[in-house]
Amino acid sequence: xxxxxxxxxxxxxxxxxxxxxxxxxxxxxxxxxxxxxxxxxxxxxxxxxxxxxxxxxxxxxxxxxxxxxxxxxxxxxxxxxxxxxxxxxxxxxxxxxxxxxxxxxxxxxxxxxxxxxxxxxxxxxxxxxxxxxxxxxxxxxxxxxxxxxxxxxxxxxxxxxxxxxxxxxxxxxxxxxxxxxxxxxxxxxxxxxxxxxxxxxxxxxxxxxxxxxxxxxxxxxxxxxxxxxxxxxxxxxxxxxxxxxxxxxxxxxxxxxxxxxxxxxxxxxxxxxxxxxxxxxxxxxxxxxxxxxxxxxxxxxxxx
Amino acid sequence: xxxxxxxxxxxxxxxxxxxxxxxxxxxxxxxxxxxxxxxxxxxxxxxxxxxxxxxxxxxxxxxxxxxxxxxxxxxxxxxxxxxxxxxxxxxxxxxxxxxxxxxxxxxxxxxxxxxxxxxxxxxxxxxxxxxxxxxxxxxxxxxxxxxxxxxxxxxxxxxxxxxxxxxxxxxxxxxxxxxxxxxxxxxxxxxxxxxxxxxxxxxxxxxxxxxxxxxxxxxxxxxxxxxxxxxxxxxxxxxxxxxxxxxxxxxxxxxxxxxxxxxxxxxxxxxxxxxxxxxxxxxxxxxxxxxxxxxxxxxxxxxx
Numbered sequence: 001x002x003x004x005x006x007x008x009x010x011x012x013x014x015x016x017x018x019x020x021x022x023x024x025x026x027x028x029x030x031x032x033x034x035x036x037x038x039x040x041x042x043x044x045x046x047x048x049x050x051x052x053x054x055x056x057x058x059x060x061x062x063x064x065x066x067x068x069x070x071x072x073x074x075x076x077x078x079x080x081x082x083x084x085x086x087x088x089x090x091x092x093x094x095x096x097x098x099x100x101x102x103x104x105x106x107x108x109x110x111x112x113x114x115x116x117x118x119x120x121x122x123x124x125x126x127x128x129x130x131x132x133x134x135x136x137x138x139x140x141x142x143x144x145x146x147x148x149x150x151x152x153x154x155x156x157x158x159x160x161x162x163x164x165x166x167x168x169x170x171x172x173x174x175x176x177x178x179x180x181x182x183x184x185x186x187x188x189x190x191x192x193x194x195x196x197x198x199x200x201x202x203x204x205x206x207x208x209x210x211x212x213x214x215x216x217x218x219x220x221x222x223x224x225x226x227x228x229x230x231x232x233x234x235x236x237x238x239x240x241x242x243x244x245x246x247x248x249x250x251x252x253x254x255x256x257x258x259x260x261x262x263x264x265x266x267x268x269x270x271x272x273x274x275x276x277x278x279x280x281x282x283x284x285x286x287x288x289x290x291x292x293x294x295x296x297x298x299x300x301x302x303x304x
Numbered sequence: 305x306x307x308x309x310x311x312x313x314x315x316x317x318x319x320x321x322x323x324x325x326x327x328x329x330x331x332x333x334x335x336x337x338x339x340x341x342x343x344x345x346x347x348x349x350x351x352x353x354x355x356x357x358x359x360x361x362x363x364x365x366x367x368x369x370x371x372x373x374x375x376x377x378x379x380x381x382x383x384x385x386x387x388x389x390x391x392x393x394x395x396x397x398x399x400x401x402x403x404x405x406x407x408x409x410x411x412x413x414x415x416x417x418x419x420x421x422x423x424x425x426x427x428x429x430x431x432x433x434x435x436x437x438x439x440x441x442x443x444x445x446x447x448x449x450x451x452x453x454x455x456x457x458x459x460x461x462x463x464x465x466x467x468x469x470x471x472x473x474x475x476x477x478x479x480x481x482x483x484x485x486x487x488x489x490x491x492x493x494x495x496x497x498x499x500x501x502x503x504x505x506x507x508x509x510x511x512x513x514x515x516x517x518x519x520x521x522x523x524x525x526x527x528x529x530x531x532x533x534x535x536x537x538x539x540x541x542x543x544x545x546x547x548x549x550x551x552x553x554x555x556x557x558x559x560x561x562x563x564x565x566x567x568x569x570x571x572x573x574x575x576x577x578x579x580x581x582x583x584x585x586x587x588x589x590x591x592x593x594x595x596x597x598x599x600x601x602x603x604x605x606x607x608x
Binding site: 194197198200204205208210211213214217289290293294295296297299300 | 498501502504508509512514515517518521593594597598599600601603604
């Protein structure tokens, strides 16, 4: 399968590399890592074993990639104004688009531009960071849950799942993409925002009892809002929160992407992770006072 | 009147200096500023005109001060464990104690140790910072409202008011000390905490619409909790919030004390300004979700 990776940050580089290693024909649109990858290839330093791809199809211009079977989108959502322009040159009549971006609103943006039938979304539970140019660090996790933007379990999502699984990435197709998006927000809303705001990693946040309790309160708010959305099945708050917390307790001082974005002076993904969910909660007339406060606290100094 | 100042930070130094300039017999318990003040006296750089006191009664040991008519307490509340020990040597049979400290619980502490009849409390609306040793900067405001811990308008609070007014400090005696304490919290809870958490001064916080709105939401919570306390009259939320915001809009990039405490690595006054009000709100079965969240966010990295 010919695959184009748009937005080759930690997530795009990692999954693209895994797919290439398994024999897929992967093409990366790069910026920061272009020169290093052209010269020495791409290195994945992974908890599951390091590997190196000496030969990588690297591009600075999406038009040079041309049509692919699958566009894999890993762009930071704060760059979504460029998304349509970057994806368009990769589309042939049968091209599918899978966005693994954070938060809400990404499938909608792609569907509006290119048609809902092309679009799939997925959530990646991946602990990864960029290293030096030409390197990506895989710190843990990595599983993907993906589904059709239009809902239901089609043969296409099944096929993509098999491609990921064959590449060593645990992957599952789901019929209710909306639900898994909200499930991911249950993690992202507390951990991304609090780590960025306080400059503390997940272990520091969970070790301090007041912030651990606040994380649970934020998770409660997100689940309450999620369960007012048209989900196939509601999220069962108590066991789900317990599972999220236990999983994060296992992470050793992991720094969420938003913590790194803030430290390095990049914009934060506030629209996708906070503004859009808050807007849907308001429409459903459910209050998220702590989430709203966190959004306000994060917004000072940001442009969005 | 013989007056002892315990806790000679910006507030204690400023009011002590004003009282001395007006002819009162003031004695300062000092630490950081002791040497500078012994050598060159105390300088007040004030928006109302600078002045210098070449001769100041300065002490490193409270026992050296001996009994006074009035103990003026300006100690940071995070040092309250030392309060009783510091005040005790200054007490004669008729000594009154006036605490101008932030937050709740200070009068109670003094009353328990020395008897409620000795204790007055006051809130100071003062913008001041410490400068170099031997200097205090008065940036604006300065008015005091004081009252008997046991309630009511006695001759003593009237007499103290006159002493302050004669010293050029706007001062008013109030019968309901509890109410003015909560009124002050309406300012302190949003501005102290948010400035410390975000490293932004009051002008920056008010210029950014989301934090301006959050400030109003926090003020609403504090007033709702205040109005569940046994106040003589409830606080009328809308005009009071408007007045607080308008007053603060006039302050030019003022940095609240807690912002400076955090930047300089000192403990924060979390018990008096957050924990105690939250505890009283919980007893009155009223929720303060944003205040509670702010307290949690500030507590990480603190010992209390």
